[in-house]
Amino acid sequence: MNSIEILKTHGSKNDIFIIESPYDRFPEEVDLVQLVRGICDRNGPLGGDGIYFVDHVDGVPEATFFNPDGSRADLCGNGMRCLGRYVLERRGETSTSIMSGRHRFVVRTAPETAGGVRQVSVDLPLVSFAAPRPIVAGSALWVDRSIPVLDSHLTFTALAVPNSHLVAIVDHYDEQELVRVGGIVASDVDQFPIGANVSFVYPVGPDEIFVRTYERGVGLTPSCGSAVVASSAVYSRLAADTQQVSEITVRNAGGMAKVTLRSENGELMPTLEGNATFVYRADVAIDDILDAERESFVQGESFPAEIAAYADLENENRAWLKEKGIYV
Template identity: 50%
Template sequence: MALSITKTHGSQNDILVIDGAPTDHFAQPDIARAVGLMCDRRRGFGSDGVYFVADHGDGTAQAWFYNPDGSAALLCGNGMRGAGRLLLDRHQAESVVLHTGPYAFTVRAADTTSHGVRQVAVDLPAVDFTPAEPIVAQAEGSFVDQLLPAFHPSRRVTALAVPNSHLVSVVDTYDEADLVATGTRVATTPDVFPIGANVSFVLPLAPAEVFIRTFERGAGLTLSCGSGVAASRAVLSRLGQVAPEQPVVIRNPGGIARSWLQPEGDVWRPVLEGNATKVYSAQVDPQVLLGDGPVEYVGEAYLDEVNAFAALNSENRKVLQEAGISLTDV
């Protein structure tokens, strides 16, 4: 059975969405190899990860996410935008629910921008500042706004789960080389960070407007990280910099989004709103993905959607340039 693949992106965090469960197409031991080739930007399709989505046919689905190195992850917030948008279109619905692990994610249709960019809003699971599996070894209770030399010699950091693990620093200047070095330290210091973590630097630009960039576990520096946005948004409120319900404009190198928190009892549930753009769709024989590539395919490109987003993001990039933020595209 051919693999039906749609390349999507949320803030240029490009994710391949595949119909069906991973084991519908590959034996369990082969999944990581196939994902690695699909994500390879020279030999495969090129992406920041893969979502497999088994549609239940009733507006709900089961989803599995894999990083480019083939490792499984509980969540890719930007990828959830693309996967959810495809289900919204298929069922002509205003909202759908995707299940992954023990979590359920509601994806709702949001306003289309003046540029013609389709947007969705994703209701994410509650953030957890005291996760059962510690992000920082031997940390007792929450780890909020603390110095930790193994992380960085001078930047304070907050640890939280969204539900995947994150380390967030609010900074007064942005240094990309410093972010890469910090993310690399976290990835290579398992005695301090036993489960690894995504690392985000957050630079306030104006009231209720910030720049965020994330060094992702298993992927490295990316143009945007949806769960990194949600984690960073929660940290801003935990540090008292903005009220939970206040929508905050989020600028990434890959695009612009908004995020806010929904208080429910003593927890916060983040909402991530932004583009969910289709790039192209294609079909490929699964056996091809167990070879060495390059992968050859014929597909349909969605140029109107690609061009509409390009116009929107050119405005975002201009704002970042005027703010003096120096970036390396990936």
């Protein structure tokens, strides 16, 4: 294997690469961590927020997600929408299942926006407010409580979707504070033993919120799909007037998404719906990726109409946020 074909996509401006190949079948001389880092390197010719490797597309697809630093994650919600579209189109279907880790994700084609943006919905695993392993050291359940090492004025809720998250509902958005808090969570393994994505949630309506996330292994990104779901679940539980909100519009720096929360036997079943935009396909020589001095790749196909349609939607979203006093 001298080269690989990659598909660059984005969900809410979360740039995700899709590679149709098992992650564990590259030649022995290929350092997979370095390969992932090289592809995702924002200073290189490609650059992105992670990679989904997928196998058995014609059968039961099996996917594995890698963060830009080469670490593995249980899920990338925005990326799963894009992977879902890829698999659905390859199979000629409107609904299918994808296995990733221990979880089965149901993906479906969703209606396009009025501006022609392609969308996909994905059913995610149960929202768990009692994670299998404590997110905050010493406590299996952490709901709406302060964490002095982070901020004495904010309260946080820990939950898994299945990635681990810490969510705070705020009365204004302070990006520097989010970066500070996210950095502490990423570095303090004694207090946060399994790590967590950190999100600030700013309510902008009874069923609409703004979410910004500091992702572990990534940093501040335009959007994080599982964090969008986690934030919606926390808002529904804590901040929504007198009853839980079942359908929430989520705005972030990368765009918009919709989260539906269904209660079954006392548990929350989430569905995430949003764009799944194709950017380009490219053939990339593995040696070029692993050699920092070489930056060549062959772009085989681009998708200018999709890019333009999403740019219009993104501009509308940013104008709306600006009207609300939110600058990203």
